[in-house]
Amino acid sequence: MRIRARKSKLPPPNEFKETSMRIALLIATLATTLAAAPASANALCSVGDRAQVSWKGQWYPAKVTKVNEDQTKCFIRYDGYGSEWDEWVGSDRIKVSGRAMPGFQVGDSVQVKWKGEWYPASVISTKPDMWKIHYDGYAESWDEWVERDRIRHR
Known part of the structure; x- marks a missing residue:
């Protein structure tokens, strides 16, 4: 009984190297693109934004100085007030100037x-x-x- 050697289905070594290089290039390109992507369009605010902030039922002008990691809170400085009044505020208390705020629709x-x-x-x-x-x-x-x-x- 004679055993026949099977032909390998694997590509030659050079093709492995080329495929690996293509994958590495694709991953590098994707990583660069994601790193350069702008902040989420759904971000509540950005550093430097001008805003109106509600405090005890009144609206006061302020500037955003920090944004938390998940972009759901803004650290603000009220115009004309010292840093002791700086605070974190959420969407229920801030209106960012010159930016369409997320709204609500019937049925929400x-x-x-x-x-x-x-x-x-x-x-x-x-x-x-x-x-x-x-x-x-x-x-x-x-x-x-x-x-x-x-x-x-x-």
Whole structure:
């Protein structure tokens, strides 16, 4: 009985080297592209942005000096105030100037601040910078119009 040698299905060594080089080049190109990508379009703010910040029901001009890692909070300095007033603020308290803020549409599930607590609700109507909401599990008599500082996505 004679055993026949099987032909190898593997490519010659030079093709391995060429394929490995192509993969390495592709990975390097992808890494460079991702590193150069701009901050997320959904970022709440960027360092240097001018903004209006809500504090105790009033809006004050401020400048963004830092952004947290997941880009959901902005560290701000109020115009005309010292660093002791600097603070981190989230989307419920900041309006970045010259930038379209994420809005809400009819049917969106949201949370609404009422007397210091966040409650689940749905958007039932909109107008510029205001949203009419219906609190989940409550009668229509509780429906109300709210501004940006009292509404956030769930």
